[in-house]
Amino acid sequence: QSALTQPPSASGSPGQSVTISCTGTSSDVGGYNYVSWYQQHPGKAPKLMIYEVSKRPSGVPDRFSGSKSGNTASLTVSGLQAEDEADYYCSSYAGNYNYVFGTGTKVTVL
Amino acid sequence: QVQLVQSGAEVKKPGASVKVSCKASGYTFTSYYIHWVRQAPGQGLEWMGVINPSGGSTTYAQKFQGRVTVTRDTSTSTVYMDLSSLRSEDTAVYYCARPSISARDFEYWGQGTLVTVSS
Numbered sequence: 001q002s003a004l005t006q007p008p009s010a011s012g013s014p015g016q017s018v019t020i021s022c023t024g025t026s027s028d029v030g031g032y033n034y035v036s037w038y039q040q041h042p043g044k045a046p047k048l049m050i051y052e053v054s055k056r057p058s059g060v061p062d063r064f065s066g067s068k069s070g071n072t073a074s075l076t077v078s079g080l081q082a083e084d085e086a087d088y089y090c091s092s093y094a095g096n097y098n099y100v101f102g103t104g105t106k107v108t109v110l
Numbered sequence: 111q112v113q114l115v116q117s118g119a120e121v122k123k124p125g126a127s128v129k130v131s132c133k134a135s136g137y138t139f140t141s142y143y144i145h146w147v148r149q150a151p152g153q154g155l156e157w158m159g160v161i162n163p164s165g166g167s168t169t170y171a172q173k174f175q176g177r178v179t180v181t182r183d184t185s186t187s188t189v190y191m192d193l194s195s196l197r198s199e200d201t202a203v204y205y206c207a208r209p210s211i212s213a214r215d216f217e218y219w220g221q222g223t224l225v226t227v228s229s
Contacts, residue, residue: 001172003154034214038155045205045219046155051212089155093214097160097169099145104154 004029004090004102011108012080020105022073022090028100030071034093037066037075041086049088050075077107085109112136114144114206114220121226127194130223132206139187140164142209145216146180146191148202158204161189196227 005023012018022029022037029035035053038046048057050066053073063078073092077084090102117131132144146158159170161180168180179192189206203222210217 032214034212036215038216040155045222046216047219048210048215048217051210051215051217055212057210057217091155091157091215098171099157099160099214101147101155101157 001028001094001098001100004092004100006088006090006102006105008103009106009108011110012077013110014080014082016080017076017078018080018107019074019076020088020090020107022075022092022102024071024073024092024100026071028092028094029068029073031095032093033068035066035068035073036091037064038089038091039084039086040089046089080109082109112208112218114208114218116204116206116220116223119224119226121228122196124197124227124229126196126227127192128196128225129190129192130204130206130225132189132191132220134187134189134208137208139184143213144180144182144189145207145209146178147205147207147216149205149222150199150202153202156202158191163187163189193225196225198227201225201227 010018037050040046053068054066113135115133140163145160161168163182182189206220207216208218
């Protein structure tokens, strides 16, 4: 199972929006509506931000939104804030109880 | 509240094995799968495998098959991850994680356990 492809970096000024892509195959991203997104600050455990493509867990700001088209999922962070600077990872169910993560994207708030 | 508490850091020599524990609390242990995810220094997240605490069935990533064994002890609500034939590339932080009600994500995470493989 190959890692899902994400851009290494993304950036935006405070208040702007940034969108991160996550490209897989029809065996993972394209085959299931089970894409999730994680935020990770240095030295910390990942935090679930989006599950089932576009659902937000309780407590996650509505500035975070997710979508999917074909084999590519996307995470958009609107109204960027300083605390959004972190690494972001996507993940997808890949069938037969297998999962795969994305390569990760470092988001910088300029 | 849901908590996953992992065992402490380990230093191992190449060729040895390591066993990391993950003690769950705050929910019914047998109702949610437990996953293991690792992260090498400066690298991304890597899914290793999953156990169903109810029956003990497991699924492992192909990369780790034959080297990883995940078990559980329902009497103590603890899951164990055993990784054998360690090599330097196995140096990483190992996390256990529990899904949300959707069951196909990782909502709750342990604090991580650093395993260092060095001669």
